[in-house]
Amino acid sequence: MKFASILPFVALATALPASNEVVQRASISKVDGTKFNIDGVTKYYAGTNSYWIPFLMNNNDVDTIMSHLQTAGHKILRIWGFNDAKSNPGSNTVYFQLFSDWTDYGGMAAYFSACGVSSNEQWYTAAKCQSLYQNYIKTVVGRYRTSTAVFAWELANEPRCKGCKTSVLTDWIRKTSDYVRSLDSDHMITAGDEGFGLAGDGSYPYQFGEGIDWEANLALPNISFGTFHLYPSSWGVSNSFGNGWVTAHAKICKKLNKPCLFEEYGVTNAQEHCPVESEWQKTSLAAKNDGMAGDLFWQLGDTIPSTGQQTHNDGHTIYYGSADWKCLVDEHIKRIG
Ligand SMILES: *[C@@H]1O[C@H](CO)[C@@H](O)[C@H](O)[C@H]1NC(C)=O
Numbered sequence: 001m002k003f004a005s006i007l008p009f010v011a012l013a014t015a016l017p018a019s020n021e022v023v024q025r026a027s028i029s030k031v032d033g034t035k036f037n038i039d040g041v042t043k044y045y046a047g048t049n050s051y052w053i054p055f056l057m058n059n060n061d062v063d064t065i066m067s068h069l070q071t072a073g074h075k076i077l078r079i080w081g082f083n084d085a086k087s088n089p090g091s092n093t094v095y096f097q098l099f100s101d102w103t104d105y106g107g108m109a110a111y112f113s114a115c116g117v118s119s120n121e122q123w124y125t126a127a128k129c130q131s132l133y134q135n136y137i138k139t140v141v142g143r144y145r146t147s148t149a150v151f152a153w154e155l156a157n158e159p160r161c162k163g164c165k166t167s168v169l170t171d172w173i174r175k176t177s178d179y180v181r182s183l184d185s186d187h188m189i190t191a192g193d194e195g196f197g198l199a200g201d202g203s204y205p206y207q208f209g210e211g212i213d214w215e216a217n218l219a220l221p222n223i224s225f226g227t228f229h230l231y232p233s234s235w236g237v238s239n240s241f242g243n244g245w246v247t248a249h250a251k252i253c254k255k256l257n258k259p260c261l262f263e264e265y266g267v268t269n270a271q272e273h274c275p276v277e278s279e280w281q282k283t284s285l286a287a288k289n290d291g292m293a294g295d296l297f298w299q300l301g302d303t304i305p306s307t308g309q310q311t312h313n314d315g316h317t318i319y320y321g322s323a324d325w326k327c328l329v330d331e332h333i334k335r336i337g
Pocket of ligand 1: 222
């Protein structure tokens with residue numbers, strides 16, 4: 001969520017391939033009504049996010065952290081599929097793509113000078129930007145096309161088009177999801193947006209001003225499931241706003257018979273992590289037969305084995321083994337059953 005600018009291509013993985021190894025699962029994860037089927041099992045699933053795990057260089061670090069998630073019973077880890085550099089950082093730094101400009105791990109803004117635009121709003125419709133982006137998609141999807149570790153492909157992280165007609169993003173999501181589907185007939189595809197633009201109490205997140213018509217986008221034929229995020233303090237709403245936000249999306253998922261993934265959520269006040277976020281989890285789980293398929297909190301924290309250093313604390317981080325972890329992982333997994 002820190003990366004408010006829009007950043008292309010996020011993969012959701014059920015297990016992260018360490019370097020070039022692909023972890024084999026029984027089958028490719030898929031949609032089953034309004035739920036997900038992982039390894040042949042259809043149920044509500046919990047997981048988390050890690051923007052930093054793809055940047056680790058030591059396979060044992062990755063394997064150890066993944067084993068913590070496995071022990072905890074998490075089945076979905078959402079990771080960044082982008083990390084653009086503006087100059088070659090050398091062999092000891094991970095980067096995914098090289099550009100002449102660079103902002104916040106790259107993303108749409110990294111393409112601007114390469115494709116001759118100056119805003120995200122222009123990026124969605126400029127042919128040169130889209131051909132560069134599709135070339136990147138082709139490379140990433142081609143590499144993991146047959147991997148059972150990939151849960152789903154996501155078109156962007158938090159795409160917005162401020163002040164645009166919602167048709168701009170709907171057209172882009174249609175075109176891009178069709179493109180991914182042309183390369184990969186098996187993995188699920190989702191937009192990766194924050195969930196704006198739907199009927200509700202009229203507060204900012206429900207409005208259409210960020211260029212999103214959530215139901216129209218979810219209805220697109222090659223979009224497999226819907227995503228939404230929840231950051232009340234960034235959005236100027238109260239924490240209790242969250243429960244209605246979850247059920248408003250679930251209602252649309254149920255109507256369209258596609259799963260809803262509550263894909264990022266967080267509060268910055270550490271005292272509120274457990275009481276506030278566990279309420280949202282319970283609301284989501286209670287709607288497991290009414291559209292909700294799973295939830296992933298923002299974000300995973302752990303100690304990196306090779307350095308003994310804790311991963312970055314952005315105020316939302318839930319560290320493995322902490323009291324917050326017990327509350328938001330162990331107890332949640334137990335309730336899910
Ligand atoms: C989904 O994408 C594929 C591949 O691009 C395309 O052939 C198909 O028409 C799309 N599905 C629908 C129903 O539009």
